[in-house]
Amino acid sequence: MPRPDRFRKKVLALLKEAGRPLHYTEIGRLLKEDGLWKDVKEPEKIAKIRLSALARWHRSPVVALGKGFYALREEADLP
Numbered sequence: 001m002p003r004p005d006r007f008r009k010k011v012l013a014l015l016k017e018a019g020r021p022l023h024y025t026e027i028g029r030l031l032k033e034d035g036l037w038k039d040v041k042e043p044e045k046i047a048k049i050r051l052s053a054l055a056r057w058h059r060s061p062v063v064a065l066g067k068g069f070y071a072l073r074e075e076a077d078l079p
Helices: 004-018 024-035 043-056
Strands: 062-064 069-072
Touching: 004 024, 004 043, 004 062, 004 069, 024 043, 024 069, 043 062
Parallel strands: none
Antiparallel strands: 062 069
């Protein structure tokens, strides 16, 4: 399992590349496809746990939008 800082950097890159909010299942699948989580058996479950923890951090660049969707803080602040 990669370190949390590698996870955070990869999630930020995925969200920037997508340009839209992503569901945790999609993030988990993309992390597995990219090889970061090649040995993880349930990437969606791990992504849900780690994204939830990341979004609760008050200075996090990632925010939870509800129903499993996550976005970059600056995108969530747009009207």
